[in-house]
Amino acid sequence: MPAPKRHTTSHERSDKDLLRRIERAPGHRAGYKQLITEFSLGGGRERRLLLEQLARLTARGVLTKLDRDVWTIGAAENSADKRARSGPGNIQPRDPSRENLTAGQLDLHRDGYGFVRPDKGQRGAHSDLDIFIPPNELNGAMQGDQVLVEVGPPGRDGRLSGRIARVMTRRNPTMVGVFHYSSHDREGRDGIVLRRGNYVTPLDERIAQPILIPDGMEIVATDRATPHRVLGEEALAQEVHGDSLEGLAVDVEITHWPTMTQPARGRVIEVLGDQNAFGVDVEIIIRKHHLPHLFPENVLAEAREASTHTVATLTPEEVAARRDFRGLPIVTIDGETAKDFDDAVMVVDLPNGNQQLQVHIADVSNYVKPGTDLDLEARLRGNSVYFPDRAIPMLPQELSTDICSLRPHEDRLVLSCLMEIDGKGEVLGYEVCEGIIQSAQRMTYTQVQSILDKDEAARAEFAPLVPEFERMEKLSLLLNTKRKRRGSIDFDLPEPIINFDPEGNMMSIVRSERKWANRLIEEFMLAANECVSTWIEHQGVASIYRIHEQPEPKRIVEFEDMAAGFGYTLGLSSLPVKKLTLRGDRRAAQGTGRKPQQQEIVGAIPVTPRMYQKLTAKIAGKPEERIIAFMMLRSLKQARYSEQNEGHFALAAPSYTHFTSPIRRYPDLIIHRIVKALLHEGASPKGGALFSDAPHPWGAARTANVKSKTTTADSATIESPIPESELAAIAAES
Secondary structure, X not given: OOOOOOOOOXXXXXXXXXXXXXXXXXXXXXXXXXXXXXXXXXXXXXHHHHHHHHHXXXXXOOEEEEEOOEEEEOOOOOHHHHHHHOOOOOOOOOOOOOOOEEEEEXXXXXXXXXXEEEOOOOOOOOOOOOEEEOHHHOOOOOOOOEEEEEEOOOOOOOOEEEEXXXXXXXXXXXXXXXXXXXXXXXXXXXXXXXXXXXXXXXXXXXXXXXXXOOOOOOOOOOOOOOOOOXXXXXXXXXXXXXXXXXXXXXXXXEXXXXXXXXXXXXXXXXXXXXXXXXXXXXXXXXXXXXXXXXXXXXXXXXXXXXXXOOHHHOOHHHHHOOEEOOOOOOEEEEOOOOOOOOEEEEEEEOOOOOEEEEEEEEOHHHOOXXXXXXXXXXXXXXXXXXXXXXXXXXXXHHHHHXXXXXXXXXXXXXXXXXXXXXXXXXXXXXXXXXXXXXXXXXXXXXXXXXXXXXOHHHHHHOHHHHHHHHHHHHHHHXXXXXXXXXXXXXXXXXXXXXXXXXXXXXXXXXXXXXXXXXXXXXXHHHHHHHHHHHHHHHOXXXXXXXXXXXXXXXXXXXXXXXXXXXXXXXXXXXXXXXXXXXXXXXXXXXXXXXXXXXXXXXXXXXXXXHHHHXXXXXXXXXXXXXXXXXXXXXXXXXXXXXXXXXXXXXXXXXXXXXXXXXXXXXXXXXXHHHHHHHHHOOOOOEEOOEOOOOOOOOOOOOOOOOOOOOOOHHHOOOOOXXXXXXXXXXXXXX
């Protein structure tokens, strides 16, 4: 039997390939045109991918941009490089060496000084210490800039200070602030005489210097007609003419960066309105954090074209290749204000007494192809961003709320996970497949909860579906019990909900009620994510995982000390903490009458999710529950994406990923591409049992390293659809 054909993507050039080419170039420097020639790149899309790859590696500190079109490896530089970059605005370090140059991000304080946080992965004595930058050593750097720092010798207290040698990447091409006019013969809205010089005062208090706006650069030519512009109605309604710009919030593009003697200059590109007006505050936040709130026309064009490919346009062969779930009582369950429905569910009673859980997820990968403008924009955004009264979607509305959304009574393409679950909530087996569904009903959490609470009116309105929801409730309780048995942590802390009146004014902030209708969907999505993650891992190919690592020993010790004050503990028999005095601390204390400072060294602590789970149960309903629960959360690490599977500590899951929200999360879209590629290459769609007593990465019974890959006979020759280096970059970006 011939080997399956390799699945190709647009990500064929790995970061290692690019770095190797630059390293082999004369002086370890390579220009943009040189790289185009060496990689034999064709049209605009391939060249744009190269530029994005170079920008990503530069932001991570792996590459340094020497001038407009030349890059070099790392942060080291030679005299030829310095001569090539000498000129206005380029501050050169005094006698730099590889040892005293550190790359990092500048974080300013409102009093004018700043700190540089070194990039992760750097080597040397300064790799894990923040570096103090005095105000007179900023050399034109601004808040958030990626900079190269010349580090001085440590002070007596061990702290580091330095000077900005060069700005490598500007992080704020635009800035939000309040506009003020220039001449004395103009008056503001309240009759106040204005000072000389048009300027904008940044709303970020860490940027103390105003931005000069030359005459004529305050004129705005913004097209407000596009429906894709995310701007509140209140801001749109404000017509701006002449002096009425005074005191309004504006977005400014920096045209000239600051120097030691000159402030930054810029031009107004957008008027947001009075900063105290309703809706403008959100617009300020969007632009302050540079959230991409407008879709370029080429992206919109691709979205419009992709949206024409409906189920009706599929060929008979394409329809036959998918499982047909139409005609089944499959439903979506979301919040009242949801507009994009990317998951639909159904529970079926099986003849053997078990139940089948069907989770159907919108097949976004059918419309967003790798390497397209639409894909690049989705990767740039990474996810949708939600505000109390609006959202910035990852994908244009033609996809997110239309052709990809699982609307009721409309045919939609899906990627499905079908799980057989026994009476104890254990997954006995599962299958992943491509399918076609037609949602029978769009349900809200409130409606489903009313049905589960035996509300007669709700049960009468949705009478044909009542048995379906009762089966769902029964199965979700089993899955929740199984997770608890496994040791999964559930803090169940309420979230705030902001209520608005019909005019859009905020009325109140109330505690959310996390009822079982919400948790029902959560349990189903958790089960599907775990099955898909395990299935991909067993194919032996690279993937993206949602990992939650074991807590750091130091954080555990700090939490135990705090909890002991309330009479609680995680149940650890002993804490491996050693106290020692460093020679330098001993010398510093000599002759002062003070005891030398002691350093705590904490060894490995065998903590498990079940310990957190048991303590959560003990504090439930107690007056101190909220503060202890928050301290427990602070002791845990943050979950993140990774190309290496480390397990999910809080869920007590050996393997976990994000599969169920491809409309609003880019990693989910990547998982869909991997799943479909494997299915098309001939991988078996079925997976084995996932028992709750399986070995965990943090348990003593773990017999195999979680990073090891297990291949099946059917998939032994399948190559990774997306290179691991590319997945690592996507995980870091996301």
